[in-house]
Amino acid sequence: MTFEEFIAARLGALVRYATVVTWDPHLAEDIVQNVLVRAQSRWGRISRADAPEHYVKRMVVNEFLSWRRRRAAQSVPLSGDVLAAVMPAGPDVIAERDERDAMLRLIATLPPKQRAVIALRFYEDLAVEEIAEILGCRTVTVRTHLMRALARLQTALPATLVTTGDQP
């Protein structure tokens, strides 16, 4: 598969994937562009891999996490008070909101690595071992990130919404 063929066939999926990993469509746009510039220059090697798309997706995750590291000094983490102001505080209010909207906002509050892990686990449906290979860490680390992310989401999401999660 040539680089052009890859772009023609998989760009849409790649941009959507990056949007889920970064949780920011505009950052995803920048990251995909940067990754593709680099991927094009080494496409000969990438295309010989068993799964070029897998390789490029790994580049996207790594670019996102390294971008986060570079921006870390400029980032101001949201405090619990700020989050409380952004997130609905009482179950009466939350109950009236769409559960997906609530989850959308909650996922945005996860640390970048936890967000990347749940993107790989639930959006990409990858096994823990595959996620560990992409992130370059041990499986136990992936499980820890996954467990903490789920716990954080579970705790932040009121039970009323969790119980309705199966409904369309």
Added chain:
Amino acid sequence: MIEDLIRAAQQEQAGRAVPESRVLAGLRPARRRRTRRLALASAAGAALAAAAIVAVPVFVLPGPAVVPPAPLPPAAAPPSPSALPSVAPTTVAPFRGLPLGYRPGWVPDGFAEHLRQAWIEQDAFGPTLMRVWKTGVGSGDPWGGTALSLYVRTAVDDPAASMDRSGQRVDVGGHDGWYTPAQGDSKSSVNWVIGEHTVLTLAASHLDIAKADLLRMARSVRPESGVSSSPLTLNWLPDGWTPTSLEVSGPSAQRWRTAVTAVKTPAVTVTDPGVTDPAATDPAAGKEKARVGAGEVTVTVGESTDAPDGGRQLTVAGRPARQPQRTDEAGKGLLYLVVDLGGGRLLTLTGTGLTLDDATRIAEQLQIRPDGLDWLGR
């Protein structure tokens, strides 16, 4: 279950992805920006450390000199390239630009054309010319800020397959088009097919423009003859390097800025490097080989430089020059060479994957011919 909620939220978030066409449209500017901001390879730094500074010949400045004309040292004012015995110019496939092709007959009040960028790298869209109308630019980096950009692609193999059709169907002067509104990001665009192999895209960025106005501008687009030429020509590049893009910008014809980018022919042209290069069979060595093999250089001439201050003092073709170096992780592999051309003009060479000798020779043999820039600011 909470997993189902997560999946539903992720699917919804995926639906918020920007259109593919916008990612493609930004791919080339991203490549250009990357040249300055990121290190593609770390090998250039090591190569530089070992590079010797050689005696330099003169600039090749045939025809009109840099504007305004600057007094050149006697040895640096040859009438033509043929008068230069020091280093015989090596033929580089000239980048003569691309046909202008099309121009809008109407643009919103306050906008004028301040930037053109053409690139000839082969991709799904083929060669592309981008013409940008802005409310103004300085004499430095023209990117960023409010812009209305017309992408002219005249060699698209399969326009129907290449176009993003996720937007709203619109009529653009009798041609099928697709309009993508802004999604809270002040970016909107319209794509339309205007010929068998011609696709036009009009994109607004950092601008909340009404759909009617964007379509009015798109519908006013008409054919235009002429070529987007470059005031700057590179007469020599190291073996395997090819010019791929040119850029001209500025507030007026007198205050122009230009940049030419060249890349080292990528390894993708090699069928199977692993067969001929035993080192490539080692994954680690192969990875390093791929990194070292990348190379990109941008030569910019303008009134200012975005190179770091300071650096080793040099003389290039009788002109004062310096070689700044960055020590931060992202920039330590980048090669910089800044040459004072006189008359308020500076040449800045930024690259990876080449030596100081290469950079010096590129600078020695470039040509500057600032003709045909009357379109700037109009």
